[in-house]
Amino acid sequence: MTLIVHHLNNSRSQRILWALEELGLPYEIRHYQRDAVTNLAPPELKAIHPLGKSPLLEDNGAIIQESGAIIQYLLDAYGEGRFQPDSGSKDALRHMQWMHFAEGSAMLPILLQLYTSRLGDAAAPLQPRIAEQLSSHFAYLEGELGASGHFVGDDWTGADFMLSFPAEIAVMQGQGEAYPKLAKFVAAAHARPAWLRAREKGGAYYGY
Numbered sequence: 384m385t386l387i388v389h390h391l392n393n394s395r396s397q398r399i400l401w402a403l404e405e406l407g408l409p410y411e412i413r414h415y416q417r418d419a420v421t422n423l424a425p426p427e428l429k430a431i432h433p434l435g436k437s438p439l440l441e442d443n444g445a446i447i448q449e450s451g452a453i454i455q456y457l458l459d460a461y462g463e464g465r466f467q468p469d470s471g472s473k474d475a476l477r478h479m480q481w482m483h484f485a486e487g488s489a490m491l492p493i494l495l496q497l498y499t500s501r502l503g504d505a506a507a508p509l510q511p512r513i514a515e516q517l518s519s520h521f522a523y524l525e526g527e528l529g530a531s532g533h534f535v536g537d538d539w540t541g542a543d544f545m546l547s548f549p550a551e552i553a554v555m556q557g558q559g560e561a562y563p564k565l566a567k568f569v570a571a572a573h574a575r576p577a578w579l580r581a582r583e584k585g586g587a588y589y590g591y
């Protein structure tokens with residue numbers, strides 16, 4: 384096993400470092416910095432993958448893309464049963480759904496809001512629908528967080544690693560009071576020694 388994370392500062396890639404730290408795996412980080420003006424990834428990432436986006440995980444020369452696939456790969460290959468429910472259990476289905484939901488559903492209204500915010504008045508007709516979708520997705524996440532403070536079962540899983548990113552965005556947007564369970568979830572994640580080690584190694588991560 385030779386794990387390399389192609390890591391962009393201030394990005395979704397941070398949760399990959401967190402997962403690796405939780406798993407206690409050895410890994411190397413190749414750092415990439417966003418352009419100060421455009422905020423885009425530097426062209427060097429395109430030498431690793433045609434889209435030039437992060438995260439990318441390299442394991443013994445194979446490139447694995449997509450945060451959810453990367454975390455699932457790490458859990459399956461090296462987790463030894465940790466951080467995911469037993470396969471075939473009821474929680475396994477719930478876990479798979481959340482692993483996909485984080486990027487497949489939760490990020491869409493967040494990104495629509497980000498891009499349309501640059502259009503000013505031209506985006507006005509779209510804003511009510513985007514605002515409604517954003518709040519319904521955050522409210523759904525808030526409602527689905529169990530009494531344990533986790534999305535699946537009673538302990539940390541890959542689903543929590545994946546959903547930490549949209550939850551962090553809700554808090555960064557100042558919505559912690561509207562979604563107190565999400566705020567508590569983010570605070571609990573950030574108090575984990577593994578998260579703190581990942582933050583130290585990954586470099587700047589928004590205001591966190």
Ligand SMILES: N[C@@H](CCC(=O)N[C@@H](CS)C(=O)NCC(=O)O)C(=O)O
Nearest residue numbers: 394395423424436437438449450486
């Ligand atoms: N669904 C992909 C999204 C990857 C993605 O969009 N990454 C962003 C970082 S948050 C990126 O590399 N942006 C830089 C750019 O597009 O230039 C995943 O979760 O891996």
